[in-house]
Amino acid sequence: MRVVEVTAYGGPEVLRMARRPEPEAGAEPGKVRVRLKAAGVNQADLRIRAGRYADSVGPLKPPFVLGTDFAGKLLDAAPGMPVGTRVGGFVPWFEMLTGDGTYAETIWADPEWLAVIPDEVDFTVAASLPLASATAQQGLDRLALPAGATVLVTGASAVVGRLAVQYASAAGLRVVAVAHEGDEPELRVLGADHVVPRGVPADVVAKVLAGDPDGVDGVFDGGIFGEALLPVVKDGGAFAAIAPDRVPAAERGIRVETVRAVPDAARLAESLRKVAARELVTRVADVMPLEEVAEAHRRAEAGHRPGRIVLMI
Ligand SMILES: NC(=O)c1ccc[n+]([C@@H]2O[C@H](COP(=O)([O-])OP(=O)(O)OC[C@H]3O[C@@H](n4cnc5c(N)ncnc54)[C@H](OP(=O)(O)O)[C@@H]3O)[C@@H](O)[C@H]2O)c1
Known part of the structure; x- marks a missing residue:
């Protein structure tokens, strides 16, 4: 072969x-x-x-x-x-x-x-879909945020981040997305409540805090910003890191979770059915x-x- x-x-x-x-x-x-x-x-x-x-x-x-x-x-x-x-x-x-x-x-x-x-x-x-959807779902699981909490999804223009925006919105979270200029209209349709343009970490932090002065409850770091993004997380919040070499050290009671996706066929089958029904976009x-x-x-x-x-x- x-x-x-x-x-x-x-x-x-x-x-x-x-x-x-x-x-x-x-x-x-x-x-x-x-x-x-x-x-x-x-x-x-x-x-x-x-x-x-x-x-x-x-x-x-x-x-x-x-x-x-x-x-x-x-x-x-x-x-x-x-x-x-x-x-x-x-x-x-x-x-x-x-x-x-x-x-x-x-x-x-x-x-x-x-x-x-x-x-x-x-x-x-x-x-x-398979690896990306498992990463998005398992990263959000590890954040364990209650409905109504605010999650920041970085890398929301990319495959994993785009899915994380959709799953987070479907779970009742308020979603702030960091994305490429021009992707805002699409990300809003996919479930983002607020979109911040990507840029150097200091700019992203300032723009997120401008919209959420008290910080966000959790970060799904699809864009691999790493510890530069910790200032946007509330004390006692949660941070999901998906690259093993960009895991921030915990501070201010923030729970840092490192995610390496494992296969989950039942959830993948459900996501594929949603793609077929046009309820999920990949x-x-x-x-x-x-x-x-x-x-x-x-x-x-x-x-x-x-x-x-x-x-x-
Ligand atoms: N822990 C795990 O199990 C796991 C599993 C899968 C993936 N990951 C990690 O998750 C991260 C994201 O993966 P991914 O599959 O989502 O990445 P991806 O879709 O392959 O995209 C990443 C690349 O595409 C660029 N891009 C995305 N949207 C763009 C746009 N609108 N215009 C121009 N360029 C655009 C990104 O640029 P910018 O960087 O400029 O946005 C980035 O360079 C990766 O670091 C990957 O290694 C981890």
Whole structure:
């Protein structure tokens, strides 16, 4: 089967098409094979490829296969899902550390990772959702804010932040979003009550405090501002950090939570149903063939426009 290998740590040019043996039925007890149609390109993929997560990746050395998000069809039956079922999910790449990611034609999946993709949802759209929605939901869970509380969502123009705005609004929170200039009208439709333009941390802090002089109850730091944003949090508030290298030290009784998303198939299935019903918006920026993975990484690294870049397999 075709895969993309990281041949050495470095720039996008280290990504190479390669061939690996097609997984054989039953070879991995308890797992099922999924023939992929689409795989998302996540920010973590870029950092792993560049060697920035070499510590977390530990003894795993190139060549390995990147990729967490996937959408495809079952080649083996899973509980309640016959062969051919359209499924999506994400591979907990950092937990497994086998280097068997989703930039591949076929993967082994734990049935517990799998959510059925409704017929109305394209594989490419489905592949944009799993890791991002789990991160947004689990980050908000960890904030544990009551309905009516105010949450600040940074990085609200990006995929994770955009979802966090929607989930927070649906949970009855008042949402302040930090986003790119021009995204305000869309973010208001998605549930933001107040939108602050992104900028250097001091400006963002000043603008948030101008609207909320007492500070906010919690921060979902999708934009990875880190500790520079602590001044906007009320004493005893909460801060959800989603990048392991940008976790603020706690101060003034603020609870700092570090989030690494884990698969949650039931909630993913619910989110996919909401996408089908147009009650949840996820955005695909580009769909590119697997062979163009190096260009996909260049574009993702350039932060060229909002939405997930998805590889078509
Ligand atoms: N802890 C976990 O389990 C977990 C899981 C998934 C992701 N994450 C982290 O969460 C962060 C956000 O991930 P993501 O998937 O949401 O990122 P993303 O959608 O891939 O977007 C990030 C990039 O796109 C740019 N961008 C977004 N909207 C834009 C717009 N309107 N115009 C121009 N550029 C735009 C951003 O620029 P700006 O920076 O300028 O806004 C940024 O460079 C990443 O750091 C990722 O590593 C953590």
